[in-house]
Amino acid sequence: MLDYMDYVLRQFERCTSWNKDNSYENIDGTSRNIFQFDIPSSLKVQVSNKSTPYSYNTLELTNNKTINGSLTYLYTNCENLDQFIDGSCRVRLQEMVQSFRYIEPYYHHSKNTEQFKVPKVPISLVYGRMFYPSSSLEVMYVKRFPNHYQFILKCLSSKAGPSILTTYLQKNTKANCQELIFSTNEALLGYRFVHNFVSAGSKSNLSLYNNSSLSIGSEIWCTLLSLNPGCSTTLRYCSHATNTGKPLIFTLSLNPLYGHVSSTYSIKTHENLTFCTKYDFNVYSIQSNLTLGMELWKYSRSAAKVKTPEHLETAEEWPRLSSDKTPMYHHLLAPTENSSHSSQKLLKGLNLTFQSSLQKINKERNVIENFNQRYNEANFTQVFKVSTSLRDMNLRLLWEGRIKGFLVSAGAELTQPPELSTNGLDSLEHQNWSFISPSKFGIQLQYSA
Numbered sequence: 412m413l414d415y416m417d418y419v420l421r422q423f424e425r426c427t428s429w430n431k432d433n434s435y436e437n438i439d440g441t442s443r444n445i446f447q448f449d450i451p452s453s454l455k456v457q458v459s460n461k462s463t464p465y466s467y468n469t470l471e472l473t474n475n476k477t478i479n480g481s482l483t484y485l486y487t488n489c490e491n492l493d494q495f496i497d498g499s500c501r502v503r504l505q506e507m508v509q510s511f512r513y514i515e516p517y518y519h520h521s522k523n524t525e526q527f528k529v530p531k532v533p534i535s536l537v538y539g540r541m542f543y544p545s546s547s548l549e550v551m552y553v554k555r556f557p558n559h560y561q562f563i564l565k566c567l568s569s570k571a572g573p574s575i576l577t578t579y580l581q582k583n584t585k586a587n588c589q590e591l592i593f594s595t596n597e598a599l600l601g602y603r604f605v606h607n608f609v610s611a612g613s614k615s616n617l618s619l620y621n622n623s624s625l626s627i628g629s630e631i632w633c634t635l636l637s638l639n640p641g642c643s644t645t646l647r648y649c650s651h652a653t654n655t656g657k658p659l660i661f662t663l664s665l666n667p668l669y670g671h672v673s674s675t676y677s678i679k680t681h682e683n684l685t686f687c688t689k690y691d692f693n694v695y696s697i698q699s700n701l702t703l704g705m706e707l708w709k710y711s712r713s714a715a716k717v718k719t720p721e722h723l724e725t726a727e728e729w730p731r732l733s734s735d736k737t738p739m740y741h742h743l744l745a746p747t748e749n750s751s752h753s754s755q756k757l758l759k760g761l762n763l764t765f766q767s768s769l770q771k772i773n774k775e776r777n778v779i780e781n782f783n784q785r786y787n788e789a790n791f792t793q794v795f796k797v798s799t800s801l802r803d804m805n806l807r808l809l810w811e812g813r814i815k816g817f818l819v820s821a822g823a824e825l826t827q828p829p830e831l832s833t834n835g836l837d838s839l840e841h842q843n844w845s846f847i848s849p850s851k852f853g854i855q856l857q858y859s860a
Contacts, residue, residue: 412811412820413507415459415469415859416483416538421506422495423487427530427555432514433588434581435603435628438645439662442675444509445687445704446798448809450822451853459859464493480543487536499859500816504791507818508811510706511677511685513658513783514624514649530557546570559584598635604628622779623650642668656782657681670695682786683708704798709812711790796822805850816858823852 413421424431431437453475461467469483497503536553547569554562563579577594585607592601605628625648632641645664651657659678665671670693677687689702793812799805809822828848 412818412855412857413509415457415857416467416485416540418502418507419467419485419492419496420536420538423489423492423536423553426489426492426495427534429555429561430583430588432512433583433605433607434590435588435605435630435645438605438626438628438647439664439675441512441660441677442662442687442689442704445511445677445685445706445796446689446702448509448796448798448807448822450807450809450824450851451820451855452851453853455853455855457855457857457859459857461493461496461498461860465489467496479545481540482543483538483540485536485538487534489534489536499813499818499857502818502859504794504811504813505787505789508794510794511658511679513660513679514626514647530555532557597637599632600635601630601632603630622776623648625649640668642666651779651782654778656778656780658782669693679786682782682789683710683791698802700800700802702798702800704796706794706796708789708791709793709795711792818857820855820857821853823849826850 421431432440453473455471455473457469457471459467459469465487467485469481471481471483473479497506534555536551536555538549538551538553540549541547542549547567550564550566550568552564556562559582561579561581561583563581565577565579566574568574575594575596577592577596580591582589587604587606590601590603592603593599605626608625608627625646627644627646629644630642633639643664643666645662648661650659652659657679659676661677662673662675664673672692672694673689675687675689677685679685685706687704689704691700691702693699793810796807796809796811798807804827806825807822808824809820811818811820813819825848828850
């Protein structure tokens with residue numbers, strides 16, 4: 412589950428129309444949310460408050476053999492950000508839990524540009540966190556510019572080691588996202604980009620509804636002190652099943668220097684159920700691994716039902732469910748009554764010929780849109796996650812939900828510990844009981860007003 416400050420930062424990106432899913436860092440975010448979810452390792456308590464419409468603070472206490480804590484403060488001049496922030500009693504669970512994220516496609520010829528508006532004036536955000544008793548300091552500064560650019564500065568200062576300063580210069584547009592990164596840790600320099608393949612509309616505007624998107628990204632790293640290189644590339648394909656509207660995401664990653672190939676497949680089989688598989692293979696060592704993951708959401712009994720096209724009796728009711736008042740095949744329909752009579756008569760036969768096909772396309776579109784609508788408007792109360800790896804021989808469990816106004820996360824990881832005896836009989840007996848030994852477990856409580 413997201414910490415309160417991470418939640419505020421995500422809402423800041425939403426308020427400033429910064430598309431986080433368009434970055435290479437999150438190109439495989441869905442699979443990581445289902446496989447590599449964070450499990451609390453101790454008892455953690457967070458109390459947060461929105462002191463003013465522009466400032467937020469958090470007090471955190473952690474009990475892991477010793478009591479540790481931190482104090483966090485965030486300030487921003489972003490207008491109306493407080494309208495996007497809700498307390499733990501009212502916030503929707505989908506906004507706090509890192510789960511399946513479908514990447515909505517965009518179109519170069521789309522007339523609706525409200526989904527990617529940029530701010531007209533620069534917007535800043537300042538974040539500071541002090542840890543105790545270690546007295547470490549974490550600082551972040553974000554500057555959002557009106558021309559699709561964003562600058563981020565992060566600094567970590569600690570008595571245990573040297574301070575680390577990292578800077579990001581990002582440009583995020585509809586077609587691509589580019590990042591230039593520099594860190595003082597071994598003078599690390601990196602470049603990351605993501606490009607979205609979307610065909611522009613033809614001159615005759617004959618393109619029909621398309622819900623798929625294809626993206627490719629890559630990253631290149633080099634340490635200037637030791638000149639050690641690093642690189643990887645990832646392909647991502649997002650689509651929907653046209654007959655059921657279920658979203659699916661496929662990714663394929665390659666690291667040529669280490670010979671590592673990874674592929675993931677995620678599908679939301681129901682509004683509250685998601686399955687994901689991941690296969691890793693190394694061409695140099697011939698080692699492989701299969702990882703399976705699942706997340707299951709639970710509805711509230713008062714959850715509202717959304718009317719779907721399967722429940723409609725006639726095809727004439729399908730367009731009423733769409734938020735877009737203009738049919739997607741409007742350029743193929745006959746002219747209105749204001750047009751000439753000859754033009755209407757000429758296209759009447761064509762409309763009758765393609766009427767069944769156009770109705771089928773419209774129905775598929777509404778099936779997809781209503782599947783997303785049912786998930787976004789559902790009143791979920793809790794979610795259960797589980798993942799396992801065949802090579803690592805582990806089982807990860809996590810439950811997240813709301814109890815009496817508190818956001819609660821509780822989980823455990825069961826792993827196979829290393830063998831402690833060289834005796835064959837003792838080792839076999841030890842392996843039989845290995846799965847019941849938890850290597851990590853904990854609980855986290857969050858409350859925000």
